[in-house]
Amino acid sequence: MRYFAILVFLLFAGCSSKGLVWTGNSPKYPEVANATSFGEAVQIVRPKISQESCPSSISSQGEFEKSEAYQKRKETFRKKKEECKARNQKAIENEKGEILNSWLGRQSISMKYRPDDEVFDVTVNSIPFQIAVPIAKAESFKGSVKQFDMKFEERNGELWIVGASAEKYSSKFEIPFEIVIIGNLMFLKHLQNAMTWKDANRYCENLHGFTDWKLPNHEELKIFQNRNRFRNLQNLYWTSTSSYLIGASYGSGNSSNSEKYHTLCVRNLD
Numbered sequence: 001m002r003y004f005a006i007l008v009f010l011l012f013a014g015c016s017s018k019g020l021v022w023t024g025n026s027p028k029y030p031e032v033a034n035a036t037s038f039g040e041a042v043q044i045v046r047p048k049i050s051q052e053s054c055p056s057s058i059s060s061q062g063e064f065e066k067s068e069a070y071q072k073r074k075e076t077f078r079k080k081k082e083e084c085k086a087r088n089q090k091a092i093e094n095e096k097g098e099i100l101n102s103w104l105g106r107q108s109i110s111m112k113y114r115p116d117d118e119v120f121d122v123t124v125n126s127i128p129f130q131i132a133v134p135i136a137k138a139e140s141f142k143g144s145v146k147q148f149d150m151k152f153e154e155r156n157g158e159l160w161i162v163g164a165s166a167e168k169y170s171s172k173f174e175i176p177f178e179i180v181i182i183g184n185l186m187f188l189k190h191l192q193n194a195m196t197w198k199d200a201n202r203y204c205e206n207l208h209g210f211t212d213w214k215l216p217n218h219e220e221l222k223i224f225q226n227r228n229r230f231r232n233l234q235n236l237y238w239t240s241t242s243s244y245l246i247g248a249s250y251g252s253g254n255s256s257n258s259e260k261y262h263t264l265c266v267r268n269l270d
Helices: 038-048 067-104 133-145 197-203 216-226
Strands: 005-008 020-022 110-112 119-124 129-131 148-156 158-166 169-171 177-182 185-189 236-238 244-247 251-254 264-268
Touching: 020 067, 110 133, 119 133, 119 236, 129 158, 158 264, 185 216, 197 264, 216 264
Parallel strands: 005 158
Antiparallel strands: 005 177, 020 148, 110 119, 119 129, 148 158, 158 169, 177 185, 185 264, 236 244, 244 251
16 A cells, blocks of 8 residues: 555635645656655656746856946846746646646545434545535435545645535545554654643544544554654654653653653554
């Protein structure tokens, strides 16, 4: 199974889109399928996108050019260089929707209806959310949906989900984490402040989406440590054994469970 990292978060205040939509359609750039991040996928495609050759240096006019004239030429050069870079970046931005769709690949959709609540529990490639559909429309909706429009934004270099919809129905949910699938394990990386062991346990147990999140045991965390593809992995994480933690760089060891370290939650997909 290919495993990947995604930051997912859906705003309560509505959905705005900047053109990044994952539909699961046929990929335009299949070469990015194994990229370890969206940023890496963009870099793989960048050479294929038409780019202007921007000026790299300002030529000298020799000893007879006045300083004032040189400064004017320098400012003109700077503006032209910035404008050229902006046009090249726009060309990249215009392709990011296709790059995203190619990177995430086909959608695998699971839907289960809860008639008493008139809600579908949905997972799209292991990303869980709920979508409300009236019971009179539920059967036809389930039969007709082939894909979800998963809308993304980039924020400070990271990828965030900001919407999910199909036909005329849409969903709001909150999962502010990176999801990583490794074999039969799903990991959610905690991105906020460090916490005590007790708070880390409580945090995993109260996660949205599924009811079986937990702190990883030593072997599960070692799997994540050995196979993870995060570039900003923090050094020390709690395991499920009280006062026991493992470091991404420093091996494993004991610590007082009143200390504060980072949290990683895991669930089994079997």
